[in-house]
Amino acid sequence: MVVPELRAWRAARPRLARVARVARPHLVRAARAVKPQVTRVTRAVEPRVARLTQAVGPRLAVPKAWRYTAGAATAGLALAAGVVTAAGPWDSSGQRTAERDWAAARERAGGADHGSGSDTSDTSSGTWSGGPRPAPSAAAVLVGLGRTGAVVKSAPDGPALADVLGPLLRDPALGTHHTAEVVDVATGGRLYGENSGDALTPASTTKIATAVAALSALGADHRLTTRTALEPGTGELVLVGGGDPTLTARKDAGGWASLRTLADRTATALKKRGVSKVTLSYDTTLYAGPELHPIGVNENLAPVSALMADEARTDDSTSGPAPRAAEPAPDAARTFARLLAGRGIATTAPGPSKASARAQTLATVASPPLSAVVERMLTNSDNDIAEALARQTALATGGRADFDGGAAAIATELDRLHLPLGGAVFHDGSGLNRADKLTADLLTALLTKAGDPARPDLRPVLTGLPVAGFTGTLSGRYADGAAGLVRAKTGTLTGVNTLAGTVVDRDGRLLAFAFLTENTTAPAAAQSALDRTATALASCGCR
Template identity: 45%
Template structure:
């Protein structure tokens, strides 16, 4: 799509009645498909943000033809009517749904208890790490001097650390640049040959979540989670995962260091960086708000798990799966989110043992809509028919949800979820969450369409 085409299209978007500038423009190159849906891996490619001043802000929506502008209060019976019609048999026999305004209790709901959230769990992870670390937090990957001619590559838990420079979005830190800066620092010290060690000890506990099926690793659904990796542990030039991402990153760094003119003796070995070691060079991640933008838009499982580990570190509960889960539960409770029945095992939603209520999802979204620290969540959500995991959905050009609905998808075999924002025909902001975790596999695509249709029905409803 041309940049001028993007301007015209953006001009028509209504953004949930909130003053949030779109941070994502362009077409994604890899969208949610049947195979990914079947495997529960709904990750897609990120869409880059607009260049400064290259996009006009959204135009105000036209005034409703009937009825006065809404005061933002939703009418419970009107919303209940939408839910009755929209929660079809394709969603199976266990569906949780809740609809609310940007503040206050849900005005209508269906079902009770908890359900498997799939990737909507990433909303909880994002809210937690943003609360604890703040939107501008960056994560550093360092090289420090060891003993003798040893140097140590120290992982800082940068989820987007790349092997080499890339002009994509977000602008990731990379090992090639770090190697060049390290080589320059070594030459200044008169050092031209080193032994390389690497330290991935920032994160603790198992690298693979005990609640995940073993096939997740063998089939390349997710990489082992570590504080040091390159390209999220993906095989070079492919979509598979390496067995030891930290060791692979160290080898990548050693090759880049050699290319930069510093000899590397032997193979890299694991070690602990000496306390108070001299810093030789470092690279920093993009700010957390951009990482969250990427993780939510693309449904990045590895990125979400690293952010959950970072949340555990920030909360003092430990950089581990267990530490991240404890940080999420504690932080959300402090934010005033109802965590009744919340049971988590990871930060991505890959675990089938995760459980949460529709109320929890709605209240997290309400906090994001009303607290500046959590605002990156709103702008990160995929836009219907436009970006991320909603790029290939809402494909009927007459669909009212196109360009209006912003929502996080959730996909596992037998699980379909959608949680996000829209605004109704009277301009009232609407927050919604629907989770169906007993979908018959043959009805998978019908269930996904039912969720999209329900969000569109809330968009055309005169619920305000």
């Protein structure tokens, strides 16, 4: 009897051999980069390996050589998974940095490392001292873009794709209306389309549009600044919100802007002036309009404010739904007052104000570059970041920083990029508004634009996409499918399931896809049907 694990190994062996040939030079370089992380990853995966051995071992009556080979492959996959999961795609050892470095290297200039923790970067110049260095997960996307020197076959055949995808998309679990499109990223050519011009509710795949618009309008290196300002002659200290949704008050800031650091710097500046007591105020005037999203109070999104700490979460979570403070700015200001008190600065109870033009900036903290913020938004489907970026896009383009202004700015910026906006309607940046409408045609065009070698500033849109089976909103999916091969943004509302992202197909082509469905009745079944479709696309040579 041939056990399922052995059949799976035999089926996968030719593909693993191809992957090994392509990945080998990249993995050699990557091994040097990830060596410090191996010990931590090993500790993390050992319990899983033990459980896997207990579950599978008794059923394996196969030669020792096969067990050794399969074990080595499993260990390699576990290591890759562990590095991706532990570091996160926005870390300096993640794929975004590798791809930015690679893109910059084409012009004989090192790429900026916007992460932290690397010991091989030239901190004086912001470039890699040893030249571009791919991360463990970079090879597949770089091969798909046709830039590693590997031989890549021609794009899949449209009719052959239709034969594979058509039956899967007709699954009753996908509701009464669906739309789909597949595009070759290297050429922009459409390979498959079904109702691709129909505008449906996109749910969180809206964040792909928000990401492209924000990066285009603001630039990948833009940072969001929170500051304190002292009003002359009044002793009023104003905490000025800069719209950074990643500002944190936690002891471990994890590389994000820290309210604690701002308190340290502010207290130091005040003591140099001989000031030990201030009237504390907070300024949220950067944003306009109502703070509450049209969906109302919701654990998926805090009231949108120019000043908040930890996305106004009242628990220890860092992503996903959570209880939120009803008034993020006063809550952040009270936290700041406590931090100042711990540093010897007494304050009054904070109240709203606006920093005058005469106020002297005492201290600042800045977010990581927008490229990293965008990746965090996409990986975790972070609604708070999405709404902040919509408002920041409005500010950058001269619009009003509210829900309507942010939505209008996204559309305007995408139109400036000559993207197909027919039927598209924006009402927010997160996709929580059911009145949002996008087409599969627009979503694949956004992904293709992000893969354009002439627009490396947009590359975080691709590298921030959750990795199937590894990161973000796809970490618990594709366990039996294309784990590591599909990178996609998910979208879920009642009766709505969407998926849009990229795959590298069996022949090494990078394909962008978008699947949107409406009137689904079983979310889990619809999600599984979409995952099967994306898996089929990744497995397809389709000629």
